[in-house]
Amino acid sequence: MKITVPSSKKLSSVPDEDVDQWGSRFLMRSEEDLSFPHHPQHSKWSSRGWCKPAYIPISIILIMIILVVLLPLLEQSENWNEKLKLDGLSCQNSCRISLVESIPEGLTYPPEAPKFPSTYDTWNQLINISQSSIEIAALYWSLQGADVYPHPSAYQGEDIFKNLLEASAERNIKLRIAQNSPSRDMPSPDTEELVKKGLAEVRSLNFARLLGGGVLHTKFWIVDRKHVYLGSANMDWRSLTQVKELGAVIYDCPCMANDLLKIFNVYWDLGTEEAVIPPRWPQTYSTEFNMVKPMNLTLNGVRANTFLSSSPPPFCPGGRSGDGDTIVDIISKSEKFVYISVMDYIPMMIYTPRPKYWPIFNNALLAAALNNTVNVRILMSSWNHTRRAEIQFLKSLEEVSGSYKNVNIEVKLFRVPATPDQQKIPFARVNHNKYMVTDNAAYIGTSNWSGDYFVDTAGVGLVVKPSISNRKKNPLPIRDQLQSIFERDWNSPYASRLSDLSHNDISSMFLDQTTNLNYF
Template structure:
């Protein structure tokens, strides 16, 4: 049975130490006689009480921010780390925005930059690989060229050379299936271009997949987002992610999550281990890393993961990261995801899973937060999803000051593009509020948080900034661009 989410205690919920009792006046003379008769016992009792009060009071306090595991900083680490982070996205061919609309580095360009900058190592966590368009033999489309070019660069790694040194490429992928045989990675492994391991989530959880999309280069740079290792993710599917460059502290932290995938891919054991300190982190929801982002914004950041058994000591669960982001919103929550269900949908019978849905309802009803959901609609969408979206939308009321709006994003498709399987969809997985930017790799149904691997990046602005352009504002502008585009349609 998939593991269910159990909300954690609030940060302020700490245990209280027991108070010591004082003898009354009626008993004081008798006690003094006993103390005189047995002074060593009294001294031992007094020492024990002192130790309990001294150490007990400190034990029950909230844990301070600890020193980073890799060294540096003080015990209460307030170091600020430089990090260049930018949004990257894939805009499908034929999806055209008006002049002046926000535009960012493409996923293809971001991956090219990572390959260009790699000197020693490249680690990739992926769901599946179809960069060569081998799964679409009947489709003759020039939009496959970018994927083919990326794959060629991977395959050429078997040779190396003076200008292109051979990299240590490691790929942790979800276990291949008849639907996703991963012929690309078989070819890379057989030619010595990369070392590949497959992670069987059914072995550990009874279901689920490795759904993470992650690149890590030289422990300095990384990509995290919605784009699979698929040619369609570059030209036929709308994707959103981030490219972090010259960001070693955050990169080393996300590398610990990849290290878990690599361990599971190598392991013959059928159970998740108790992750030791090599996998743990000091940076989380209650103790974030302080980042100087793009030299203009101070942000608190941390990486979250799912499912809970893959969250090593100190790691915030991805669901908790999402819930805390919603709960901390003051004026608005904007969400763009492919699927939204308050259910566990994969299995013999659906199961109710209300955590995110409840958080959105609380935000709108109790705090007056304006909620906007931009959910994808394509030929693989399940119409039953509308029932749950409609129940949220029904709360919208000007009289009650409840503001919930929902739209469907539809990527336009012509007759030729219609022949491309599993293309033409808004595949984004992000959320932005008045202070926080969240970018993840999971769709929003329960399965992705109970038995499927994913990662989220949470970046919170620590104070109001005079800068008109920040990473968070960029993400807000993307949402507003899409929300107000002709491709967004009211749920009705």
């Protein structure tokens, strides 16, 4: 900032020579002056002192000029410090977190098995407690049975859609939706209805224009800027009754909600027709929370470090950890085990015109198993749309087991049973989970594990770790619970060891290899 000081003649009647004296004696005091500060001749009121009465007006005026210039800056700094204090306080709030599941009809566990709130109940609760706003990022919307396939089990999705309509129409809840651009293969009739009725603001992201490919694969809710849901469930009635899903809900946590809102705002602002991805995102989109500096929260009474990761890299403003980098970091910092439950696992880019090798996660898992003797378990889904290449890559990973002492990589395939009636429902009866749990971290994401989802497709991840102070003293319940879900599924009759399956067993899995899943 350039500051212009008026001429001294206009400020005072002090002669020029006095001003020169003031300048030479105040600004350039000699070594002799500084050596004897208490000598009478150096008194500040003496003839050689720097506080002659004639200099006082100039001093006052200069002080006033400095104050005029600096006070606004000091006030701005004070406001900024106060903002940081408020942000810090909001992060100190005691938040509640719970795992959330959709268990498909007909898939049962023993009574003593871990059980958590359903996605349907959780979404309904979020709608019911909303007071001002609901903001949702989703791949597509098909909550009504007529959207996909008429079936009695569509009632839960239809109920969610009805409750969202009523929340907007009757309680004036502001509903904002960011979604992938609808297409013939992936329409969103529900959001069309919401817009026609004037009950929601909807923006659609055109990834072909923005990035040349990919989709908005994210699935999360932000309610009143303080409650959050994030997980694998699409805004689809099948995700409530016919597909196995896993997510997390966090209540009364404005710090987390507002950080997730920054990701939503990236989607929202890229959802206009003229939008382009900026070479550098403005500061308002940036975050201070990431894998290096997580937010420290109290979750269910226990201190924890947590942050949100995002993909693809061009959608990550300053400070935001990339989703792929986050997964690799969690694997590399595991000490005892890495358990992964995903619909797809393949070290390839599979949605590009020509498949490309993408070994990032494969390398991380091999390094963990071979270098650190970490026990690796992968529970991948088996359904009509499983790719043969996935099985072959998983076999190659499993072959590494036993190559050296204490090297252990195990693979199982999880298959959701289906009746003849349920088999008629398209793209259903599958384990759609996308999470990882290690001995020191819980990760819940929205992406399948192939390279495309971390290069040009939008997704988010929630990471929760014990705080440094609590790591040895107190366990982290949410991590323990996620591990219990994995072990429940791993040891269930629905999971089969890949090594135990015959060639005929594997061949029978691939009933439909012609359909393009289009990032289901």
